[in-house]
Amino acid sequence: MLYTEEYELNGLEKEVINEVANLENIVWRHKIIEKNPREFYLNGPINHYPDFVVKTTKGNILLLESK
Numbered sequence: 001m002l003y004t005e006e007y008e009l010n011g012l013e014k015e016v017i018n019e020v021a022n023l024e025n026i027v028w029r030h031k032i033i034e035k036n037p038r039e040f041y042l043n044g045p046i047n048h049y050p051d052f053v054v055k056t057t058k059g060n061i062l063l064l065e066s067k
Helices: 011-021
Strands: 026-031 052-056 061-064
Touching: 011 026, 011 052, 011 061
Parallel strands: none
Antiparallel strands: 026 052, 052 061
16 A cells, blocks of 8 residues: 555455555555545536546556446
8 A cells, every 4th residue: 555544445445446556657546535525526417526546657647436
């Protein structure tokens, strides 16, 4: 893991982010806390909060949703 967790992850979220964080091209990752007004969300018919934001060594920003 890239940093200590300060929130609860469900089993699937933990499995997904552990696999992603162990990839060589991951610089950082951030868990999005749902319903936090200062967090990132996608605006549509309803606000959607992806599970994670990840940055790669090439500078790509990825939004991850574990379902």
